[in-house]
Amino acid sequence: MESAEQERDVDGLMGQFHDYLGKKQLKSTKQRDVIARKFFATDGHLSIEELLALARAENPRIGYATVYRTLKLLTECGLAAQRRFGEGQAMYETAGDTEHHDHLICIECDHVLEFTNDEIERLQEQVARSFGFDLVRHKLELYGMCPKARGIKGGSCPREEAEARD
Amino acid sequence: MESAEQERDVDGLMGQFHDYLGKKQLKSTKQRDVIARKFFATDGHLSIEELLALARAENPRIGYATVYRTLKLLTECGLAAQRRFGEGQAMYETAGDTEHHDHLICIECDHVLEFTNDEIERLQEQVARSFGFDLVRHKLELYGMCPKARGIKGGSCPREEAEARD
DNA sequence: ATTTTTGCAAAATGTTTGCAGATAC
DNA sequence: GTATCTGCAAACATTTTGCAAAAAT
Numbered sequence: 001m002e003s004a005e006q007e008r009d010v011d012g013l014m015g016q017f018h019d020y021l022g023k024k025q026l027k028s029t030k031q032r033d034v035i036a037r038k039f040f041a042t043d044g045h046l047s048i049e050e051l052l053a054l055a056r057a058e059n060p061r062i063g064y065a066t067v068y069r070t071l072k073l074l075t076e077c078g079l080a081a082q083r084r085f086g087e088g089q090a091m092y093e094t095a096g097d098t099e100h101h102d103h104l105i106c107i108e109c110d111h112v113l114e115f116t117n118d119e120i121e122r123l124q125e126q127v128a129r130s131f132g133f134d135l136v137r138h139k140l141e142l143y144g145m146c147p148k149a150r151g152i153k154g155g156s157c158p159r160e161e162a163e164a165r166d
Numbered sequence: 167m168e169s170a171e172q173e174r175d176v177d178g179l180m181g182q183f184h185d186y187l188g189k190k191q192l193k194s195t196k197q198r199d200v201i202a203r204k205f206f207a208t209d210g211h212l213s214i215e216e217l218l219a220l221a222r223a224e225n226p227r228i229g230y231a232t233v234y235r236t237l238k239l240l241t242e243c244g245l246a247a248q249r250r251f252g253e254g255q256a257m258y259e260t261a262g263d264t265e266h267h268d269h270l271i272c273i274e275c276d277h278v279l280e281f282t283n284d285e286i287e288r289l290q291e292q293v294a295r296s297f298g299f300d301l302v303r304h305k306l307e308l309y310g311m312c313p314k315a316r317g318i319k320g321g322s323c324p325r326e327e328a329e330a331r332d
Numbered sequence: 333a334t335t336t337t338t339g340c341a342a343a344a345t346g347t348t349t350g351c352a353g354a355t356a357c
Numbered sequence: 358g359t360a361t362c363t364g365c366a367a368a369c370a371t372t373t374t375g376c377a378a379a380a381a382t
Binding site for chain 2: 335336337338339340
Binding site for chain 2: 084104106107113115117119120123124127128131132133134135136137138139140141142143144145146147
């Protein structure tokens with residue numbers, strides 16, 4: 001179960017995005033570029049609202065609709081993936097350059113860690129096959145309490161660590 | 167990986183619901199009873215809209231808000247669980263009398279099968295522990311193509327089987 | 333009698349869409 | 358030049374809430 005975090009090749013991803021636009025005879029615009037670039041440059045999970053804020057930092061006239069439409073394009077071409085953790089609005093994360101991963105979410109501090117586990121993946125295949133299914137994809141989310149949330153001495157809360165870094 | 171389907175003790179569940187209402191000094195009403203009973207009596211997954219329709223068959227004056235509020239109560243006391251598969255509205259399923267289970271969803275016909283797999287559960291615990299987390303709950307959804315959807319001779323689509331039974 | 337609940341309609345979310353003007357090809 | 362895109366506002370879909378009348382304790 002390796003923690004999945006790595007350098008992201010923003011320019012390469014922008015290239016893939018432009019390829020997709022070209023193939024579909026769609027146009028490459030300033031807005032789409034700003035939104036996609038900000039999106040690719042961000043680790044972790046972004047809401048539409050957060051991405052809009054990032055994009056507006058560069059071009060204040062960008063509207064909600066354009067972010068929604070751009071994120072839909074990115075999802076279509078496999079460069080973004082929509083996630084719905086708890087309630088509320090959808091979150092998006094970069095996909096495509098990243099290996100598949102699952103999520104471990106602290107129910108106390110809401111921080112999201114990513115992980116993969118080959119053994120679980122293998123068993124999932126096995127389950128699907130046992131029902132005659134061809135497994136296409138899956139979603140696995142573990143919800144629990146991080147060490148700090150449990151009040152363990154010396155334990156640290158992933159969210160507080162992350163915030164301390166900012 | 168046993169298929170999870172069993173008799174449901176509707177009266178027992180109604181009892182649990184009434185106990186909860188009593189404990190919280192909430193009132194037991196005709197509407198809540200109709201909604202809860204219809205909900206408990208239904209296998210599988212129900213949307214608010216479907217449950218409203220079932221309830222209105224018995225009492226046409228029941229409104230959306232009451233269904234939402236009742237389902238929220240049922241969720242609070244652990245007798246219902248909210249699920250969000252793809253997009254759109256939330257689905258609810260009976261919980262409490264039923265063992266935990268995960269979902270296997272056909273991306274072609276949308277039918278949802280339930281399963282459990284102890285080995286996967288064990289590995290999930292292990293992953294959570296390796297990050298210092300106390301695992302509280304999890305969500306595992308497998309998306310794939312059922313035999314019929316894959317066009318295998320003699321294969322059957324779970325949804326078509328289900329519809330044939332109606 | 334008091335407190336909670338209901339049903340309605342209005343408000344609050346989160347997301348999509350229609351359209352006139354702007355932009356990319 | 359033509360087709361697509363943008364930003365806005367309006368439409369939409371789902372869920373929540375305020376309130377006066379109704380029902381439960």
